[in-house]
Amino acid sequence: MSEIEKFKEEILKDYPRLSAEDSFKFACHSDVPCYNKCCRDVNIFLTPYDIIRLKNNLGITSGEFLSKYTISPFDKNLKYPVVLLEMDEKTRKCPFVKKEGCSVYHDRPWSCRMYPLGLASPGESSKELQQEFYFLLKEAVCRGFEEEKNWTVNEWIENQGIREFDEMGQLFKELTTHRFFQQDKPLSPDKIEMFFMVCYHIDKFRKFVFESTFLEKFEVDEMTREKIRTDDIELLRFGVGWLRFALFAEKTLAVKETVLSEKEKELAEKNK
Numbered sequence: 001m002s003e004i005e006k007f008k009e010e011i012l013k014d015y016p017r018l019s020a021e022d023s024f025k026f027a028c029h030s031d032v033p034c035y036n037k038c039c040r041d042v043n044i045f046l047t048p049y050d051i052i053r054l055k056n057n058l059g060i061t062s063g064e065f066l067s068k069y070t071i072s073p074f075d076k077n078l079k080y081p082v083v084l085l086e087m088d089e090k091t092r093k094c095p096f097v098k099k100e101g102c103s104v105y106h107d108r109p110w111s112c113r114m115y116p117l118g119l120a121s122p123g124e125s126s127k128e129l130q131q132e133f134y135f136l137l138k139e140a141v142c143r144g145f146e147e148e149k150n151w152t153v154n155e156w157i158e159n160q161g162i163r164e165f166d167e168m169g170q171l172f173k174e175l176t177t178h179r180f181f182q183q184d185k186p187l188s189p190d191k192i193e194m195f196f197m198v199c200y201h202i203d204k205f206r207k208f209v210f211e212s213t214f215l216e217k218f219e220v221d222e223m224t225r226e227k228i229r230t231d232d233i234e235l236l237r238f239g240v241g242w243l244r245f246a247l248f249a250e251k252t253l254a255v256k257e258t259v260l261s262e263k264e265k266e267l268a269e270k271n272k
Contacts, residue, residue, distance in 0.1 A: 015118070015135035020154045024136055026116055027147035034143040036101065041092040044085040044111050046070065048199045049168035051083070052232045053107040062203040069095055072196075079181045081196045085109070110169060113160040116142065117153065121173070168233070171240045172199065180248050191247055198239035202232050205239055218242075219254040 055065040071086045088095055096104045121132045134153050138145060197205050208214060227234040241252040
């Protein structure tokens with residue numbers, strides 16, 4: 001069992017469950033004694049939307065961001081590639097934490113926004129989990145729980161700007177919790193590469209769409225072409241549709257009639 005699965009089981013067993021209306025006390029600011037100490041020696045899994053927000057904040061390409069700030073661990077128990085923010089080798093700190101705080105605060109990842117809340121969802125954790133719930137991650141180093149500021153779960157989510165991240169995260173979740181993965185089917189190496197490119201290396205995917213024969217094979221209207229040429233979010237939405245077509249054989253993209261005709265001719269020749 002992977003470390004991720006062990007943690008999920010621990011959550012189900014030991015963590016009190018919170019609803020959207022339940023409340024908790026917490027605050028994080030520069031006067032809290034532990035300020036910035038929580039941003040070290042942690043596993044921060046990045047979603048596709050996290051990477052888009054961060055690389056655009058830094059003004060670099062997705063390739064540069066992946067190379068400089070992330071790691072992609074190999075684990076035989078993983079069903080699809082994941083990307084983690086790489087901590088500083090010496091200090092184990094997040095690379096974006098400065099003395100004054102988070103240097104990418106406006107575009108910080110979903111998990112940073114959520115803290116100290118965690119979220120357990122059906123399809124992500126044990127099969128015992130039937131309904132989504134929140135829980136508090138109370139870590140010994142964190143003194144924010146000694147503050148008097150009171151929040152409901154809903155208030156925290158609104159205050160931290162999490163709704164937008166949740167909306168985009170749903171696209172990713174629909175991929176990673178697909179019945180294909182629930183049946184423990186492995187991805188072939190070329191499909192792993194496709195998954196990684198669309199979900200994490202968005203600039204490479206754009207080049208793939210516009211600089212290969214992709215648009216000669218698939219029906220993509222002019223309005224969509226213009227949107228995905230410059231808009232990372234639209235490109236990600238489009239890419240998820242293509243992945244569903246390529247990985248799960250869903251009819252989310254239409255192949256051009258000319259391509260289908262050529263395939264039929266090829267098959268007819270082979271069967272002669």
